[in-house]
Each structure stands twice: as structure tokens, then as C-alpha cells.
Amino acid sequence: MPPFYVTTPIYYVNDAPHVGHAYTTVNADALARWHRLCGDEVFFLTGTDEHGAKVAEAATEHGVSPQEWADTVVQRFLGAWRDLEISNDDFIRTTEPRHHHAVQAFLQRVHDNGYIRLDTYRGLYCVSCEDYYTLEQLVEGKCPVHGRPVVEMEEENYFFELSKFEDRLLRWYEEHPEAVRPATKRNEALSFVKGGLKDISITRTSMRWGVPVPWDERHVFYVWYDALVNYLTAIGYGEDEPTWRHWWPAVHHLIGKEIIRFHCVWWPAMCMAAGVEPPAHVFVHGWLLVGGQKLSKTLVRQHAQLAAAGGSGSDGAAGSDPEATGASAPAHPVRLTEIAPQSLTEDFGVDATRYHLLRDVPLGTDGDFSYEGLVSRYNADLANNLGNLVARVATVVGTKCGGIGPAPDPNSALGAVAREVLSDATGAWARFAPHEALEATWRLIGAANASLEAAEPWKAEPGPSVDAVLGDALEVLRLVSLLVSPAMPSTAAEIWRRIGLDGAPQDRRVPADARWGGYPGGVPVVKGDPLFPRRKA
Ligand code: MSP
Numbered sequence: 001m002p003p004f005y006v007t008t009p010i011y012y013v014n015d016a017p018h019v020g021h022a023y024t025t026v027n028a029d030a031l032a033r034w035h036r037l038c039g040d041e042v043f044f045l046t047g048t049d050e051h052g053a054k055v056a057e058a059a060t061e062h063g064v065s066p067q068e069w070a071d072t073v074v075q076r077f078l079g080a081w082r083d084l085e086i087s088n089d090d091f092i093r094t095t096e097p098r099h100h101h102a103v104q105a106f107l108q109r110v111h112d113n114g115y116i117r118l119d120t121y122r123g124l125y126c127v128s129c130e131d132y133y134t135l136e137q138l139v140e141g142k143c144p145v146h147g148r149p150v151v152e153m154e155e156e157n158y159f160f161e162l163s164k165f166e167d168r169l170l171r172w173y174e175e176h177p178e179a180v181r182p183a184t185k186r187n188e189a190l191s192f193v194k195g196g197l198k199d200i201s202i203t204r205t206s207m208r209w210g211v212p213v214p215w216d217e218r219h220v221f222y223v224w225y226d227a228l229v230n231y232l233t234a235i236g237y238g239e240d241e242p243t244w245r246h247w248w249p250a251v252h253h254l255i256g257k258e259i260i261r262f263h264c265v266w267w268p269a270m271c272m273a274a275g276v277e278p279p280a281h282v283f284v285h286g287w288l289l290v291g292g293q294k295l296s297k298t299l300v301r302q303h304a305q306l307a308a309a310g311g312s313g314s315d316g317a318a319g320s321d322p323e324a325t326g327a328s329a330p331a332h333p334v335r336l337t338e339i340a341p342q343s344l345t346e347d348f349g350v351d352a353t354r355y356h357l358l359r360d361v362p363l364g365t366d367g368d369f370s371y372e373g374l375v376s377r378y379n380a381d382l383a384n385n386l387g388n389l390v391a392r393v394a395t396v397v398g399t400k401c402g403g404i405g406p407a408p409d410p411n412s413a414l415g416a417v418a419r420e421v422l423s424d425a426t427g428a429w430a431r432f433a434p435h436e437a438l439e440a441t442w443r444l445i446g447a448a449n450a451s452l453e454a455a456e457p458w459k460a461e462p463g464p465s466v467d468a469v470l471g472d473a474l475e476v477l478r479l480v481s482l483l484v485s486p487a488m489p490s491t492a493a494e495i496w497r498r499i500g501l502d503g504a505p506q507d508r509r510v511p512a513d514a515r516w517g518g519y520p521g522g523v524p525v526v527k528g529d530p531l532f533p534r535r536k537a
Pocket of ligand 1: 023257
């Protein structure tokens with residue numbers, strides 16, 4: 001098996017993290033955890049993108065230096081990921097010296113290979129996108145993504161000769177049909193290439209907040225050019241050849257759909273220009289939408305303002321400190337609990353939040369994100385199904401088996417369901433479809449609940465037939481702990497403990513430990529508080 005190197009985009013530190021960031025990060029985390037469970041060698045990277053006009057602008061607004069601003073906001077990201085039990089192996093900040101070295105080494109190679117030239121750039125720039133637009137691309141004279149005015153910029157820039165890579169990129173796409181997924185997004189990326197590629201400006205002289213260009217210190221690299229290299233920095237590019245070559249190119253970049261051009265056109269071409277193999281896989285997901293509008297940092301700001309004013313009907317949890325974000329007057333009343341990751345974890349708990357982010361909106365498509373949706377899935381899947389199964393089994397083992405869990409029947413009908421579910425879940429994780437892996441797991445939970453309802457062991461006299469039903473249900477709980485551990489690590493460990501098993505599911509291996517019949521029997525089963533108390537709609 002090749003090693004499994006998975007990355008999230010590195011997030012801008014102009015503002016606090018929101019649920020959209022958490023969506024990508026939790027999905028990447030679950031994938032990393034699944035691969036660790038399979039015994040694969042895993043490296044999971046996330047981090048922050050700290051250069052560029054957007055961050056410099058936020059710092060100026062708050063009267064601090066860009067570095068001070070980045071140092072403050074990065075704490076919010078670190079805190080959010082700690083809360084959500086994100087298991088990243090590294091966290092990269094683009095202001096770190098190791099990153100400066102890697103960017104300079106990488107771009108010096110591109111320069112030495114003859115793909116960088118000096119020219120004058122004139123264009124319309126959106127600071128929020130950190131990107132140029134043509135007049136035709138503007139909507140009513142404003143940025144098509146942010147609706148904010150663009151600025152005219154003219155400066156001497158170094159250009160990356162992207163136009164030279166059209167044919168090579170087309171060939172690469174043809175030879176690597178799985179490099180960009182899903183297929184719809186691959187087609188989108190391909191159509192960018194087929195539409196013709198222009199050289200891109202990769203340095204700035206109008207600002208200092210960036211990585212200095214090694215061959216011309218008047219310039220700093222344009223933020224995107226610096227940011228993309230983070231994926232190589234973290235594995236030691238420019239410093240530790242055997243290590244980065246060990247992890248590269250077997251990388252999986254998980255990204256949102258708005259940054260497809262950077263990752264699926266620029267980045268592979270940059271790699272080619274530097275003599276590095278392009279990334280093996282970019283998986284592009286859609287957007288979480290609230291009432292059809294992108295959950296953006298602007299909405300986070302609006303929310304912070306609402307919360308500070310005591311409005312919005314939120315639970316009062318602070319998603320984003322208005323002092324820190326420079327809140328402006330709210331235009332759309334969106335509930336805070338729908339926006340900031342911490343407001344969700346405080347309200348629903350860490351694992352229920354993670355479960356929702358993994359289960360509700362399939363990776364690849366856009367989907368609605370709503371408080372109502374969260375409550376209804378929580379009640380259906382977690383309270384009524386999983387929580388109920390755990391509670392029921394522990395109660396009946398207590399009353400009918402003296403609190404000692406019986407062993408399962410090796411030939412139980414549930415064994416066949418479990419085998420099918422394991423195979424479906426394994427396939428789904430491999431396809432980057434955590435929602436399908438969880439859907440499959442819930443079929444096993446449903447089957448166990450149904451078999452308990454059919455047998456009604458709570459009404460029967462203690463004896464071998466009651467033991468058989470409960471032994472099977474306990475074995476299902478053991479398997480479910482393993483299968484849900486990438487999504488809900490604490491819940492999985494708690495179920496494991498309650499059914500009397502040693503260690504934690506995370507220490508086991510799939511598929512070896514996921515074969516039917518592994519529950520030993522003869523161990524104490526304990527009841528606990530409801531794992532997922534039912535919520536009012
Ligand atoms: N700094 C760049 C990325 C550089 S990567 C070399 C950037 N940062 S960002 O802070 O704007 O984060 C964008 C990413 O956050 C998206 O690609 C996606 O992963 C995530 N999301 C932001 N809003 C989102 C939604 N509304 N829904 C789902 N994911 C979202 O772009």
C-alpha cells in the first residue's frame with residue numbers, strides 16, 4: 001500500500017474559522033483516521049495561509065501588524081481543530097521559516113528551468129479572492145464572487161509561463177483519469193485547460209507581506225503561489241529529499257470547488273515546471289449553503305455582531321469575537337449555531353457535530369446546512385438508532401444476563417449483514433464517500449435493532465436464546481465502534497468500554513479485527529448515561 005498523505009486547503013487568517021472550514025477539515029480527519037485503522041501509513045496536514053493582501057488588510061483594519069494578526073487568528077483555528085478532535089500530524093503556517101525556504105527553493109527551480117519571465121501587469125484585482133478579473137468577468141462592475149469593488153493594479157511582475165503547459169496538462173489528464181474527482185469537477189478543470197491558458201503573474205512589488213523572491217528581493221511571491229507549495233513544505237521539500245519523496249506524489253488534496261483552478265491547473269503545472277510529479281489526487285467537494293448563500297466569513301461577522309447585540313436567537317456561544325473581526329452591521333439574520341464550529345460542538349457535542357458534517361452533505365455536491373437538519377438527523381440516527389441500541393443492550397444484559405455480555409453466534413444472520421456492511425464501508429472510504437460509509441454502518445445498527453425488536457429479549461426468561469440475541473447485538477456494537485471510530489472517536493471508545501472491551505477501537509485493525517465473532521463474551525457490560533439524549537425539534 002502506498003502511504004496515505006491527505007491535506008486540507010490552508011485557511012486564510014483574515015477571520016475566524018467557520019463551519020465551511022470545519023466541513024473540509026472533519027472530512028479529511030475522518031479519512032485519515034480510517035486509513036490509520038486500516039494500518040496504512042498516514043500523514044494528515046492542515047494549516048493556515050497567512051500572507052497576501054486579504055490578511056494584510058485585516059491587520060491594518062485592526063491596527064496591528066500582519067504577523068500579530070496572524071498570530072492571534074491562528075489560535076482560533078488551532079482551538080477549533082482541538083475542539084473537533086482533529087488528528088492532524090502537522091499544522092503548517094506559511095509564515096514559518098521552513099515554508100519560506102521551501103517556497104524559495106521550489107520557485108528558484110521553476111525560474112532556473114526557464115519558466116519565469118518579467119513583465120508589466122495591468123488588471124482588475126479583487127482583494128477577497130486574491131485574484132485578477134477581466135472586465136467581462138465582473139458583475140455590474142464588481143467581483144463576481146464577493147460583489148465588492150475591484151481595484152485597478154499595474155505593476156512589474158514576474159510571470160509563470162503557464163501557457164507552455166497546456167499540452168502537458170492535457171496529456172496528464174488523459175493519462176491520469178482519477179487525478180481529479182468527482183468526474184464533473186475533472187471536466188470543469190479540463191475545460192479551463194482546453195479554454196487556453198495565459199501566463200500568470202506570481203510576484204508583487206506593491207506589498208511586502210509575503211515570501212521574498214530569492215533572485216529579486218524587491219518582489220514577494222503572490223499569495224497563491226506561496227500557499228500551494230505548503231503541501232511540499234510540510235513533507236520536507238528542499239530540506240529532506242528522502243522524506244518528501246516518500247510521501248509524494250501519493251497525496252490526496254481535499255478542497256472546496258471554488259479553488260479548483262488553483263489546484264487542478266496551476267498546481268500540477270507548477271510541479272511540472274519545478275521537475276516534481278503533480279499530485280496524485282485532488283478531490284473537490286461542494287459548498288455547504290445556508291438558505292442558498294455560501295456560509296462565508298461575512299456571515300460569521302454578521303453573526304458575531306448579532307450575538308454581541310444579544311440578538312439572533314442563538315445559544316449565546318461566541319463563534320467569532322466582534323472585537324477581533326471588525327463586525328459590520330448585520331444584513332442577514334443567520335443563527336450563530338449554524339456558523340461557528342464551537343457553537344455547534346457546545347450545543348450538540350463534538351461527535352454529533354462531526355457525524356453531521358460527514359453524513360449529511362455528500363462530498364462532491366453542494367448541500368443545505370441548517371439547524372433543523374442537524375436536530376432531525378441527530379434524533380433519527382444518533383438518539384433513536386445508535387444511542388437506543390447501546391442503551392437497550394446494556395439494560396437487558398443487566399436484567400437478563402447478570403451484567404455479563406454473552407458471546408455471539410458464529411452463524412448469526414447478522415454476521416452476513418456485517419460482512420456486507422464492512423465491504424460497502426471500505427469501498428465508500430476508498431471513494432472519498434464518508435456519508436456512504438456511515439449509511440452502510442447504520443444498516444447494521446438498524447438490523448440489530450430490528451432483530452432485538454423481533455426477539456423481545458426483555459420479555460423473555462433468561463437462558464440460551466436470550467443470550468444468543470444479546471451476544472449478537474454486542475458483537476454488532478463492537479463492529480459499529482470500529483466502523484464509526486473515524487467519524488466519532490470518543491463515542492466509539494465509550495461504546496467499546498461499556499461493552500467490556502480493553503483498549504480502544506482505534507488500536508485495532510480493519511479488516512482483521514472486523515470479522516464477525518470477535519466479541520469474547522464473559523465480560524462485564526456497563527450502563528451509562530444516554531450517549532445522545534433526544535433533542536426537541
Ligand atoms: N487560502 C486559500 C487556500 C489555499 S490552499 C493552498 C483559501 N482559504 S479559505 O480560508 O478561503 O478556505 C477555503 C476553503 O474552506 C474551501 O476550499 C473549503 O475547503 C472550505 N470552505 C469554505 N467555505 C465553505 C463552505 N461554505 N462549504 C464547504 N466548504 C467551505 O481559499
